[in-house]
Amino acid sequence: MRESGEDSRSRRQQILDAAYKVFSQKGYHRATIDEIIALADTGKGTVYNYFVNKEQLFYTLIKERSAPFEAALAEVVGGAEPPLVKVERLIKLFLRFYVVNADLWRVMMHEVRGFGSEGQSAFKEEQREKYRAWFRHTIGMLEKVLQEGIDQGVIRECDVTKAAYGLFSVIVMMVFQKFVGDDIDATAKTIANIFLYGIAR
Amino acid sequence: MRESGEDSRSRRQQILDAAYKVFSQKGYHRATIDEIIALADTGKGTVYNYFVNKEQLFYTLIKERSAPFEAALAEVVGGAEPPLVKVERLIKLFLRFYVVNADLWRVMMHEVRGFGSEGQSAFKEEQREKYRAWFRHTIGMLEKVLQEGIDQGVIRECDVTKAAYGLFSVIVMMVFQKFVGDDIDATAKTIANIFLYGIAR
Amino acid sequence: MRESGEDSRSRRQQILDAAYKVFSQKGYHRATIDEIIALADTGKGTVYNYFVNKEQLFYTLIKERSAPFEAALAEVVGGAEPPLVKVERLIKLFLRFYVVNADLWRVMMHEVRGFGSEGQSAFKEEQREKYRAWFRHTIGMLEKVLQEGIDQGVIRECDVTKAAYGLFSVIVMMVFQKFVGDDIDATAKTIANIFLYGIAR
Amino acid sequence: MRESGEDSRSRRQQILDAAYKVFSQKGYHRATIDEIIALADTGKGTVYNYFVNKEQLFYTLIKERSAPFEAALAEVVGGAEPPLVKVERLIKLFLRFYVVNADLWRVMMHEVRGFGSEGQSAFKEEQREKYRAWFRHTIGMLEKVLQEGIDQGVIRECDVTKAAYGLFSVIVMMVFQKFVGDDIDATAKTIANIFLYGIAR
DNA sequence: CATGAATGAGTATTCATTCAT
DNA sequence: GATGAATGAATACTCATTCAT
Numbered sequence: 001m002r003e004s005g006e007d008s009r010s011r012r013q014q015i016l017d018a019a020y021k022v023f024s025q026k027g028y029h030r031a032t033i034d035e036i037i038a039l040a041d042t043g044k045g046t047v048y049n050y051f052v053n054k055e056q057l058f059y060t061l062i063k064e065r066s067a068p069f070e071a072a073l074a075e076v077v078g079g080a081e082p083p084l085v086k087v088e089r090l091i092k093l094f095l096r097f098y099v100v101n102a103d104l105w106r107v108m109m110h111e112v113r114g115f116g117s118e119g120q121s122a123f124k125e126e127q128r129e130k131y132r133a134w135f136r137h138t139i140g141m142l143e144k145v146l147q148e149g150i151d152q153g154v155i156r157e158c159d160v161t162k163a164a165y166g167l168f169s170v171i172v173m174m175v176f177q178k179f180v181g182d183d184i185d186a187t188a189k190t191i192a193n194i195f196l197y198g199i200a201r
Numbered sequence: 202m203r204e205s206g207e208d209s210r211s212r213r214q215q216i217l218d219a220a221y222k223v224f225s226q227k228g229y230h231r232a233t234i235d236e237i238i239a240l241a242d243t244g245k246g247t248v249y250n251y252f253v254n255k256e257q258l259f260y261t262l263i264k265e266r267s268a269p270f271e272a273a274l275a276e277v278v279g280g281a282e283p284p285l286v287k288v289e290r291l292i293k294l295f296l297r298f299y300v301v302n303a304d305l306w307r308v309m310m311h312e313v314r315g316f317g318s319e320g321q322s323a324f325k326e327e328q329r330e331k332y333r334a335w336f337r338h339t340i341g342m343l344e345k346v347l348q349e350g351i352d353q354g355v356i357r358e359c360d361v362t363k364a365a366y367g368l369f370s371v372i373v374m375m376v377f378q379k380f381v382g383d384d385i386d387a388t389a390k391t392i393a394n395i396f397l398y399g400i401a402r
Numbered sequence: 403m404r405e406s407g408e409d410s411r412s413r414r415q416q417i418l419d420a421a422y423k424v425f426s427q428k429g430y431h432r433a434t435i436d437e438i439i440a441l442a443d444t445g446k447g448t449v450y451n452y453f454v455n456k457e458q459l460f461y462t463l464i465k466e467r468s469a470p471f472e473a474a475l476a477e478v479v480g481g482a483e484p485p486l487v488k489v490e491r492l493i494k495l496f497l498r499f500y501v502v503n504a505d506l507w508r509v510m511m512h513e514v515r516g517f518g519s520e521g522q523s524a525f526k527e528e529q530r531e532k533y534r535a536w537f538r539h540t541i542g543m544l545e546k547v548l549q550e551g552i553d554q555g556v557i558r559e560c561d562v563t564k565a566a567y568g569l570f571s572v573i574v575m576m577v578f579q580k581f582v583g584d585d586i587d588a589t590a591k592t593i594a595n596i597f598l599y600g601i602a603r
Numbered sequence: 604m605r606e607s608g609e610d611s612r613s614r615r616q617q618i619l620d621a622a623y624k625v626f627s628q629k630g631y632h633r634a635t636i637d638e639i640i641a642l643a644d645t646g647k648g649t650v651y652n653y654f655v656n657k658e659q660l661f662y663t664l665i666k667e668r669s670a671p672f673e674a675a676l677a678e679v680v681g682g683a684e685p686p687l688v689k690v691e692r693l694i695k696l697f698l699r700f701y702v703v704n705a706d707l708w709r710v711m712m713h714e715v716r717g718f719g720s721e722g723q724s725a726f727k728e729e730q731r732e733k734y735r736a737w738f739r740h741t742i743g744m745l746e747k748v749l750q751e752g753i754d755q756g757v758i759r760e761c762d763v764t765k766a767a768y769g770l771f772s773v774i775v776m777m778v779f780q781k782f783v784g785d786d787i788d789a790t791a792k793t794i795a796n797i798f799l800y801g802i803a804r
Numbered sequence: 805c806a807t808g809a810a811t812g813a814g815t816a817t818t819c820a821t822t823c824a825t
Numbered sequence: 826g827a828t829g830a831a832t833g834a835a836t837a838c839t840c841a842t843t844c845a846t
Contacts, residue, residue: 011805011806029230032839032840032841033840033841033842034840034841037808042806042807043806043807043808044807044808044809044841044842045805045806045807045808045842045843045844046805046806046807048841048842048843049805049806049807053841053842054840054841054842084401110311146400154401155400155401156400156401158391158395158400159391161380162375162380162391163395163400165374165375165378165380166371166374166375166392166395168374169370169371169373169374170367170370170371172370173366173367173369173370174363174366174367177366179362179363179366190360190363191367194359194364194367194399195399195400196399196400196401197398197399197401198395198396198397198398198399199347199356199357199359199364199396199397200285200355200356200357200397200398201354201355201356201357212830212831233814233815233816234815234816234817235815235816243831243832244831244832244833245816245817245832245833245834246817246818246819246830246831246832246833247830247831247832248817249816249817249818249819250829250830250831250832254816254817255816255817413809413810431632434835434836434837435836435837435838436836436837444810444811445810445811445812446811446812446813446837446838447809447810447811447812447838447839447840448809448810448811449838450837450838450839450840451808451809451810451811455837455838456837456838486803512713548802555804556803556804557802557803557804558802558803558804560797560802561793563782564777564782564793565797565802567776567777567780567782568773568776568777568794568797570776571772571773571775571776572769572772572773574772575768575769575771575772576765576768576769579768581764581765581768592761592762592765593769596761596766596769596801597801597802598801598802598803599800599801599803600797600798600799600800600801601749601758601759601761601766601798601799602687602757602758602759602799602800603756603757603758603759614826614827635818635819635820636819636820636821637819637820640829645827645828646827646828646829647820647821647828647829647830648821648822648823648826648827648828648829649826649827649828651820651821651822652826652827652828656820656821657819657820657821
């Protein structure tokens with residue numbers, strides 16, 4: 001029995017918090033259950049009481065972290081603002097989310113990205129598809145707004161899927177390259193500006 | 202003697218070719234020397250006669266593959282064409298290169314992108330810095346041309362580094378998402394168009 | 403579960419016992435973890451739960467085996483008997499210890515004795531110094547008694563360090579050459595006699 | 604063709620010289636053929652033209668180095684001096700030899716000493732017996748002189764074999780512990796004195 | 805529920821030796 | 826004789842997972 005009554009944050013949450021730190025810091029492969037339990041101050045078996053294996057622990061982490069983000073995205077997309085305003089607001093949401101979760105998401109992306117069938121990733125294909133679906137859904141939010149812009153004639157005809165992925169890639173790149181300073185709003189404005197009007201004079 | 206007369210491709214090259222396939226398919230960690238030698242139809246010791254270790258084998262692969270690409274980039278950058286033309290030509294070069302080398306470069310990026318300082322990657326910090334320098338140099342080609350455009354007044358004032366990284370990220374994303382069809386030139390045109398003039402009407 | 407109730411000797415002890423046999427028989431280099439676990443009837447990981455690596459397993463072996471011996475030496479040295487009696491008693495202790503531990507100690511000596519600075523031994527210099535300290539301390543027991551003899555005038559002036567090492571080398575040689583029969587006391591007497599009074603008539 | 608006419612020291616000797624340095628410095632196991640040929644500035648195959656394998660190369664080294672030493676021993680033993688003088692002269696010869704060859708002999712001793720039958724040593728039992736015979740013969744020189752001393756009544760009755768091994772061990776210990784300074788004769792005198800008359804007053 | 809001792813599959817690397825040239 | 830490219834056997838160590846308590 002490790003602690004008596006101060007079990008406010010459940011064992012499960014303690015493990016998740018520790019896992020977040022370790023996965024973010026070490027990546028998926030180099031993160032060890034041993035390090036996670038040391039940080040969570042719990043036993044090894046306990047982890048396996050709450051999570052079926054390392055992979056599912058990681059997945060749970062991703063899912064729980066992204067839920068509020070997804071809700072926020074949906075709210076903006078479903079709102080009544082003009083499309084161009086929505087675009088900028090979405091960019092801000094993305095930036096805020098990735099600035100906070102950059103490390104964990106970088107880790108996830110790597111394990112998921114592989115296309116080939118066999119064993120490039122630590123994850124089973126089935127599992128990876130779930131992560132990919134998450135990406136598709138998330139980037140789909142951008143797509144919807146772009147399509148709305150086209151329908152309203154404020155955005156010119158183009159392949160919205162490609163455009164959305166392109167915008168997404170720029171956002172993520174800015175974060176990963178640590179180009180995003182404290183003023184996330186300014187960065188969002190810049191990205192939106194270039195994305196909408198280009199860099200040509 | 203494993204092969205008799207078909208020694209056209211040297212042992213070294215056989216190993217490199219096999220390593221290319223295995224690294225591309227499995228990623229760095231999951232690629233095993235055993236699989237590489239099986240594919241190269243050679244002995245394990247032979248690999249270590251030509252390459253000091255797994256990491257250096259991987260590095261050699263990267264270096265030899267990228268050399269012609271870098272030369273082509275330099276030629277365009279040093280050319281006399283107008284900046285906007287150069288931009289499109291660079292985009293084409295990047296697309297062609299990444300379409301061919303997508304898998305291997307994805308693998309490399311993961312090991313390099315690294316995060317903090319310690320040991321999240323399979324590579325030593327020193328080694329990773331070499332890869333990062335390669336990226337900086339490559340993306341630097343884009344930067345130069347953008348700056349040239351600004352100097353000539355055809356591109357508006359902006360942070361060329363961020364712009365270059367943004368453009369780069371879009372290119373890579375298009376490739377990784379397999380949005381690039383057979384007509385690379387068309388894709389390049391589209392990317393250039395949007396990058397230069399934005400998507401707003 | 404490998405064994406049911408005969409868990410009297412802990413896993414750790416089983417491994418140490420097996421390691422003792424294998425190291426003694428094969429030497430440090432040629433002893434393999436695989437052979438040790440086969441003899442200990444346990445899993446490979448178990449060894450690494452108790453010992454950080456092969457070297458530390460070996461070190462633990464040495465340390466645990468020598469502890470009682472050192473205590474016995476200290477008792478004699480600290481006793482009130484005349485120096486010449488102490489010398490003989492120490493010789494007996496050394497003989498008894500080395501007769502039992504001859505093989506393991508031979509192995510250790512080789513790895514430690516080391517030469518220059520670099521890597522001729524399987525052990526890191528730092529580690530080797532610990533073993534050497536052990537030798538110095540052990541032979542130091544002989545030195546102390548010899549010095550006591552000189553102080554009391556029963557032993558003539560001489561370099562006690564060299565004398566102690568000489569006496570030590572003779573003891574070890576007798577053991578390694580299997581010159582020591584069942585009657586350890588007789589052998590000790592002979593050694594003491596010659597050491598003290600020489601072989602000249 | 605590495606060198607043209609300056610082949611005064613034959614290839615064979617070049618290899619032996621290099622092997623001496625490397626074996627002395629690195630020990631038997633850690634000495635590599637690669638390092639030896641690098642030092643000898645020759646090809647790997649060449650080594651195997653002159654020596655059947657690593658072990659026999661080592662053996663040749665030992666044999667060639669010890670020949671003059673053995674001759675010198677035999678000369679003293681066969682001489683007409685009084686036994687006690689011979690003892691001191693032998694000690695001097697041993698000291699001189701081991702001071703020069705300490706490292707190589709230390710290496711040899713380790714590989715040979717093991718008693719058990721199987722695989723404690725890098726050498727086959729058959730081979731090891733050859734080294735042991737060399738030791739027996741060498742120490743036998745001491746034995747003979749001691750026996751001569753007993754026969755002539757200047758040395759008291761004792762087990763000459765044990766006495767010889769004891770004397771030998773002391774000599775070697777002094778060398779290995781670097782207790783032997785530049786004045787080998789003085790050291791020899793001291794050893795002889797204590798060996799003959801003991802340390803008791 | 806919590807624990808942690810036990811497990812073993814999986815892998816990069818070294819180096820003596822061979823043999824075709 | 827000289828060479829060195831090719832070879833492959835041999836080995837310590839990690840870490841996710843299980844399961845008896």
